Amino acid sequence: MPTIVLGWVCLQVSSLERSQAFYERIGLRTALLKPPFAVLTSADTATALLILWERPGTHPAAPDMTGLYHVALRLPGETALAGVLRHLLRQGIPLEGASDHLVSQALYLSDPDGNGIELYADRPRHTWQRRNGELLMATRPLDVERLLSRAPAPLPVLPEGTSIGHLHLRVAQLDAAERFYAGMLGLEVQLRSYPGALFFAADGYHHHIGVNTWGAPRRLPSEHTAGLVLFTLGHSNEVFHQLRRRCQPAAIAQQEQWMVLSDPWRHRLLITPLPALPTTPEAAVGMLNQLLQVLQ
Numbered sequence: 001m002p003t004i005v006l007g008w009v010c011l012q013v014s015s016l017e018r019s020q021a022f023y024e025r026i027g028l029r030t031a032l033l034k035p036p037f038a039v040l041t042s043a044d045t046a047t048a049l050l051i052l053w054e055r056p057g058t059h060p061a062a063p064d065m066t067g068l069y070h071v072a073l074r075l076p077g078e079t080a081l082a083g084v085l086r087h088l089l090r091q092g093i094p095l096e097g098a099s100d101h102l103v104s105q106a107l108y109l110s111d112p113d114g115n116g117i118e119l120y121a122d123r124p125r126h127t128w129q130r131r132n133g134e135l136l137m138a139t140r141p142l143d144v145e146r147l148l149s150r151a152p153a154p155l156p157v158l159p160e161g162t163s164i165g166h167l168h169l170r171v172a173q174l175d176a177a178e179r180f181y182a183g184m185l186g187l188e189v190q191l192r193s194y195p196g197a198l199f200f201a202a203d204g205y206h207h208h209i210g211v212n213t214w215g216a217p218r219r220l221p222s223e224h225t226a227g228l229v230l231f232t233l234g235h236s237n238e239v240f241h242q243l244r245r246r247c248q249p250a251a252i253a254q255q256e257q258w259m260v261l262s263d264p265w266r267h268r269l270l271i272t273p274l275p276a277l278p279t280t281p282e283a284a285v286g287m288l289n290q291l292l293q294v295l296q
Contacts, residue, residue, distance in 0.1 A: 002202075003236045003239045004187075004233060004236075004239070005234040005235075005277070006165070007164065007232035007270075007278075008049055008232055008284050009049070009071050009228070010052075010229040010231070011050060011051070011068070011111075011228065012225070012228075013058060013112070013226060014056075014059065014113055015054060016035060016052055018112050019038075019052050023050065026084075026093060029043065029045055031046075031281040032281035032282060032285060034285055037051055037053055037285050038051070038052045042160055042161070043158065044161070045281075046279075046280055047163075047279050048278075048284040049162065049164060055223075055224070057224045059225065059226065060113055061227050063217075065225065066169070066171055066172055066217045066265040067221045067228060067265070067267075068115055068116060068168075069210070070117055070118045070168050071115070071167055072120055073158065073162055074121070074163050074164070074165025075120065075162055076121070076160075078121050080151075080155060080158075082147045083153060083155025085107060085151075086151055086154040087154035093109065099140065100138075100142045100143065101206075102123070102129070103122060103136075104121060104206065105120060105123070106119070114226060116168075119158075134191050135190045166208050167208070168211070169209065169267055171212070171264070172213065172264075172265065173264075174196075174213060176264050177198060177264075178198060181200045182200060184250065185200075186242070188200065197212040198210070198212075221266075230288070231267075231268075231269050231270070233269055233270070233272075234272055234277035236273070236274060237275075243259075243271060244259060253291065253294045
């Protein structure tokens with residue numbers, strides 16, 4: 001059983017209608033529309049993946065700001081990723097990158113507000129390699145033709161089994177990020193030799209959280225900046241209670257079954273025991289509304 005699961009992620013956008021149309025075009029479904037929120041899912045409409053929150057006056061993040069680098073949607077396998085790629089190409093949706101990371105294959109794009117999106121599929125774990133105590137990862141050009149050969153037909157809806165695989169964040173200091181994500185949250189550093197980046201994970205995964213200092217971000221985003229509002233982490237009961245004891249003094253909001261933490265760059269995360277993680281669209285919006293009232 002996993003000790004950690006990434007749940008839904010809330011993104012701030014300038015236009016709910018425009019963003020909803022974009023995400024539906026790349027293969028997500030709108031399972032619940034309750035302005036200013038829209039809850040997006042895969043073909044499994046019972047499990048929230050992204051919540052879009054429309055805030056008037058929202059503008060894209062500047063290059064020198066910390067914040068979201070990308071949110072990564074993990075597909076259940078290579079064939080699904082190939083079908084999604086064929087769909088994106090047929091739709092004429094521009095890709096910003098396509099990479100082979102050795103442990104995974106990934107496609108990159110941005111939503112209308114500049115929020116980064118990764119669509120990826122892991123390679124089997126038994127093929128992952130380690131070198132000098134670190135997981136072996138790289139960024140190489142994706143063999144697009146080979147990938148497309150895995151799916152003769154486009155896949156217009158992200159399949160059941162799609163999940164939030166990881167988050168990648170822009171931070172100002174790697175050492176401060178390590179103190180928070182490894183020292184406080186207890187995640188393990190899987191890779192530290194990648195230039196300007198660190199990758200943290202539990203359960204031997206390649207990364208649940210990635211951070212980078214590329215472009216030397218220094219400014220914090222304002223309340224009108226598009227990007228990450230909140231992400232959710234479900235933990236085993238044992239790990240949750242350990243975290244609660246360790247992190248309670250740093251919590252910015254908490255109740256018996258959850259707490260909200262913030263890293264040094266105001267990336268907020270909701271931590272719950274796995275059984276208490278709100279996963280349905282209705283429960284996710286209910287929890288988000290509760291948290292926004294407390295945090296604002």
